[in-house]
Amino acid sequence: MADDNQLITAQGVEVAFGDNVVLSGANVNVRKGEIVTLIGPNGAGKTTLVRVMLGLMKPTTGTVWRKPGLRVGYMPQRLSIDPALPITVKRFLRLGVPEKVTTNACMQVLEETGAIDILNNPMQSISGGELQRVLLARALLRQPELLVLDEPVQGVDITGQADLYRLIQSIRQNRQVGVVMVSHDLHVVMAQTDHVVCLNQHVCCAGHPSQVSRHPEFVALFGDEVASTLAVYAHDHDHQHGLDGHVHGEHCDHG
């Protein structure tokens, strides 16, 4: 693969469960210091694509190339620890790394994500926003080159969401990590992302946010109003969709 800055590349990824194709023809490429965002409606295959890229799941066809020895920090979409499991934030952070981690190292990453006060609190007692910051801290503790964030602002109130996105920005800046992020928040995506991949079981459109927001498929997915508040730039499109989301190309003889 090309240069040193290349972190991960997914090419022609297709995932099918039996006859049910949930994702096809997905290409994603992440470079050092770049934020790539996956957007799309529920069931579009965003989390599936993330799982394939993380190696948690094998694609039916297609390949995923990772930089050899790539260190990945992952922030899962959901975390619910059984109330019967007594575990503090500090202990939870330490679980993420096989070697012994000093309290100091734990404090440093919590400081970075703004959750230093809850170091010794039980995991089950912290708020949604604090949980996201702890998960982010655990990802950072591994000194990652690539951060994979599956809906990082889930369960966080509006002001907290803005704070979290700012935090992700500053982490990218300070650490020069590559970021893959699944997100619903289009405004933030458009403002803070280098590259957008819009999924609806296949890649609808991909590119710089300003291009994507004018794409007819994007407009169809998210509505005219949303698109027009986001758009600044138009470009040509090469295919259209049936109602079920499948692609009408030149070889389509219906619709």
Add this chain to the structure above:
Amino acid sequence: MDDFILRALLAGVAVAIVAGPLGAFVVWRRMAYFGGALSHTALLGVALGFLIGVEPAVGVTLVVVVAAVLLGGLQNIRGLSLDTLLGIVAHAALALGLIIASTLDSVRIDLMAYLFGDILSVGWGDVIWIWGATVLIVAVLMKLWHGLLNATVHSDLAAVEGTNVRQMDVMFMVVLALVVALSMQVVGILLVTALLIIPASGARAWSKTPETMAVLAAGIGVIAVGAGLWSSYQYDMPAGPSIVVCTTAVFVLSLLKLPRV
């Protein structure tokens, strides 16, 4: 002290030591019914053991390990919920075990002893194999602890961080099967789950880390074995059930300490 009480105490203490931490994982992973289903299959192991002429303990261990792996596979079946599948496997195995037991002409299996435990009749040979298994299980648990705990908290996150989650799940089930085979001798098939989940649940109130909970659970189990055997000896009560009642007493006490909603 009478010899048989000493043997019972030694066997019971060993089983309590492994049932504590294993029970903690059963509680954390919400697998209480899984443990129950496994213990029901143990009777099939006893019957098969007699049928092919091996020690019941060997038959039980083998059958329970097979059932554990089988149940692990069944978890992936869609269309029926896990608790239904567990109920089916548990009772089918129990029924099959009872049928096989009834067809054995040459031996009469003391069903009551297997269903409710017969700790007062363990021999020195049993004590040795129970302690051997205990040392082995504790060693395996300590080696796997970090990975097992990580996989319990969040399996995907653990996998990304390099834990072999599948291997952890299989190892956990195999060890759990071994513990079920051990516990059966102390409290019997019907009360095995109690020995796993009650000490662990009782330990929750006084624990701030997973490790303290595991150790405390073992401690509660050991105390309950002592107290249960003493009351059994003193008041002529059945030993296995007495032990379970003692763990329950500690659990009830711990309720005073647990926070309320």
